[in-house]
Amino acid sequence: MTAALLGPALTVPTPAQAAVASVQRVEWLTDRRVALTVFSPAMNTPIQVQMLLARDWHARPDAAFPMMLMLDGLRAQDDENGWTKDADAEGFYADKNVNVVLPVGGQSSFYSDWLEPNNGRVYKWETFLTKELPPVLERDWRTTDVRGVQGLSMGGTAAMNLAGRNPGLMKYVASYSGLLTTTTLGMPQAIEFAVRDAGGFESSAMWGPPGSPEWAAHDPYLLAEKLKGVSMYVSSGSGLAGSHDQAGEIPLLSENWAGTGLEILSRLSTQNFVTKLEKLAIPVQANYRPAGTHSWPYWDFEMRQSWPQAAAALGTEPGGAQCAAGGAIGSVVQVANWLGGCVTGEYAAGAGVVQDFMNGRVFHSAATGTHAVGGRIGGTYAGIGGAASPLGLPTGDEHGLPDGRGRMQTFEGGSIYWTPQTGAQVVRGAFLEEWGRQGFEGGPAGYPLAAEARTPSRDGAVQAFEHGTMFHSAATGAHRVEGFILDKYAQLGFENSPLGFPVSGELPLKDFGRATRFEGGTIYWSPLSGAFAVRPGPLADAWAAQGFENGRLGYPVSDEFTVPGGVQQNFQTGFIVVRDGRSEVHGV
Structure with missing residues (x-):
């Protein structure tokens, strides 16, 4: 990925x-x-x-x-x-x-x-x-x-x-x-x-x-x-x-x-x-x-x-292009008159051929068919390397989406989605699979806001969407983090923190609460308590023994912090202290 x-x-x-x-x-x-x-x-x-x-x-x-x-x-x-x-x-x-x-x-x-x-x-x-x-x-x-x-x-x-x-x-x-x-x-x-x-x-x-x-x-x-x-x-x-x-x-x-x-x-x-x-x-x-x-x-x-x-x-020729469109590409051009006249002849593009026109390009191969690519989607495709990029050749034509807001086009290795607000963005691989599982642009994530990017210090990738950010690593897969939990994750240092990468999407809890699980712990949020992380260990075990957020302590209201001789974490109705590996549960 x-x-x-x-x-x-x-x-x-x-x-x-x-x-x-x-x-x-x-x-x-x-x-x-x-x-x-x-x-x-x-x-x-x-x-x-x-x-x-x-x-x-x-x-x-x-x-x-x-x-x-x-x-x-x-x-x-x-x-x-x-x-x-x-x-x-x-x-x-x-x-x-x-x-x-x-x-x-x-x-x-x-x-x-x-x-x-x-x-x-x-x-x-x-x-x-x-x-x-x-x-x-x-x-x-x-x-x-x-x-x-x-x-x-x-x-x-x-x-x-x-x-x-x-x-x-x-x-x-x-x-x-x-x-x-x-x-x-x-x-x-x-x-x-x-x-x-x-x-x-x-x-x-x-x-x-x-x-x-x-x-x-x-x-x-x-x-x-x-x-x-x-x-x-x-x-x-x-x-x-x-x-x-x-x-x-x-x-x-x-x-x-x-x-x-x-x-x-x-x-x-x-x-x-x-x-x-x-x-x-x-x-x-x-x-x-x-x-x-x-x-x-x-x-x-x-x-x-x-x-x-x-x-x-x-030192360049004053005349325009000397070219003509024929064959499969010519057939597409007759329908897609928005392309304008040709400016080059056909030339190699990945496993196929391409021809450039005034307002876009037309790609052809026996395996993928013949498809025009233009506008902002064409710009993004060209910017990442076109047919030589991981996207490969186009496999469909650009078309509008059911919400009337966006447009998209499919390629061998992924898709490009565009709206006036988000621009044209590539979605592919594990991100595309997870986004699709959630309903694509009609799901809770909305449209992509940026291209995927490598996480700077760990082997993974990240991609921002309108309503949350997806993180991916080979070990954890792709999962979306959103809202106040995403804010807390950012405050702690994202995947570089002890939490590591997410291993789940956001899960519903009681009293309109939410939780997202990570490699190194879980961030919990509720409207009354805010968002805080609970990390594995004796402290988390003691809270679990009380019934997590459903127990007498309720949701966490602080992160873990040091106290003389140990660590402490506060909850809605009490706190837990761990000293020498032994947990003390205090209610209020």
Whole structure:
């Protein structure tokens, strides 16, 4: 049961590791979209970074891929990057062979290292994105040192700054509606207004007062010469209403006044920046659109338009996948149209084959049949190793459960269950058998909350459910501990305590009491007495002779504790003392 545990490891940096960025948590959102929680020493906090994995991530497990860093706008949120929340980066890059990296958060930050904390944040984004994050991705996430960066608005400014301030770091940089002159007349005041309006920040905490050296050090216009040799793409609209705008009362203008003004500002600064590059004879692809405001549909369009140039700079093919679905897999795809188009051909998967699609994967073998796997269940399956994991190949299709709340899918070695509240979790082996005996999700345990994990000091495993936790060892089997008894078990040290592993589930006793038996004793609970452990020995024997909780002493109201010359345990109506192996029963 415990030889090959499933699920991502959670690592928390020790003080000695604090100077090194590390992944604390991995959550597979789909089979090719992953949320990493990366500890940043510079900011002394965990940062979420989502990745859209390259098209051939699963088909070529030994390959590494170039990186495209995508930066958000001024109002970046802490739950998801705007490129997947407000644009369709996930769909567009599904058939591209590049690892897309999406930092989450950084509102008003310009992705720079701020001079001082502000508004409750310690911003050291440049250090994180250029020094801390790349080694993590190269070491653990099959990402090469061939990098590009692109961003919109604030992110466009930051993209140029990151490339210009870190020569050699980026092969490609793109700014969509960025502010590419930050020190020209009125621009510092506009940036101050923007960061204050977006989140209550002070630009002086970022780069100091206008005119200070840090403003000049973060002006793409002044950094232009340092961008020589980098493939550049810049674009902006005109501010006039375009195809994605709601026309206002004034002809040619959008009702989005803020978007109109910001795009005009971006247009002017971008033109000035391009003029500077031309004077320096530095190539740049500039696209001035005849219409369009400062809004997501136009940035999504530019992401697509700029891709051929980005692909060339990153050394990957610009076209999508060249593939077709046929045979048994093709038959499934005709029914499961949610899969979208294929992105790879068929390739080996365990004892079968698999083919990747825009929104999932289809597995086939003669023994298990042909089944699609996608969504959060597909993400969890991919995260544990897919067909090469202890789960093996899928044996059924994903389907809803009778409670209307959850979904599940069966595999050769277990099942994956999902609800919006608990996520997608693997249940297998002895845990699955015991959970099934209790009624699966309809039983008292509810849905699984986490993957099984190895118990740290003893040979066993543990898995948390909504209503209790199951513990397993080869000697004791799998048993669930719940409620106040679980709290007491935790207080004593779980299986590392003298109690060891549980050997029973929870048993009903008189007066609404409960008990769970363990290798080294029993925890008893009742509403009036609370939860306490009774361990084998003369003291327990004396209590047993009185009739346990049914006798004159009732339930325990303390754990065993030392007294001069022996040990004592208190009960509802008395206590027992053991000295020199002899028990004394005292009633009250």
